[in-house]
Amino acid sequence: MTGCAGSSILERLIKMQPRRQKPRKRRGPDDPIEQRRRQRQAEARRRRSALRYLERGRTITEPAGPLPGWQLLVTRMEPGQWYGVTDLYPMMQGYAKKSVRIWVKQKLFDRGYLERAFNADFDPRRHSNQQYEPRYVYRIAARALAERQEWLRALGMCDGPENA
Numbered sequence: 001m002t003g004c005a006g007s008s009i010l011e012r013l014i015k016m017q018p019r020r021q022k023p024r025k026r027r028g029p030d031d032p033i034e035q036r037r038r039q040r041q042a043e044a045r046r047r048r049s050a051l052r053y054l055e056r057g058r059t060i061t062e063p064a065g066p067l068p069g070w071q072l073l074v075t076r077m078e079p080g081q082w083y084g085v086t087d088l089y090p091m092m093q094g095y096a097k098k099s100v101r102i103w104v105k106q107k108l109f110d111r112g113y114l115e116r117a118f119n120a121d122f123d124p125r126r127h128s129n130q131q132y133e134p135r136y137v138y139r140i141a142a143r144a145l146a147e148r149q150e151w152l153r154a155l156g157m158c159d160g161p162e163n164a
Helices: 009-016 032-056 069-076 085-092 097-108 142-155
Strands: 114-118 136-140
Touching (some): 069 097, 069 142, 136 142
Antiparallel strands (some): 114 136
């Protein structure tokens, strides 16, 4: 039954198995090698972030404009006009689409700057990747119109006879 020189199949399989290596020493947060690795990672993150900002045409410390982005979005929207979130992306080209979506849903709507309505053209029976219309549409709330006028003045723009 034994094949090669009196050794059993089990013994041959055991010999074929790789030898067990010693487990790697885990490095704690106080280890100098681990500290240097974390510093290099942080520096690399800062460099990547700076490159993304430079691609947009501004530096990290340079603001995008005289107002925060969510206020700029409100000033660029026309009062009384309904917008889907994707309709707002072209208005804010220097910003990530994800940022615009978060401003609309979490900041502007929650604070009462925007009103939200169900879109009548939305078809709930369709699958999400076959939808052509957004589920909700947004417009500037009456509460935000006064603040919008102040923000337009801060930008040096006029919007109607109130600013004349």
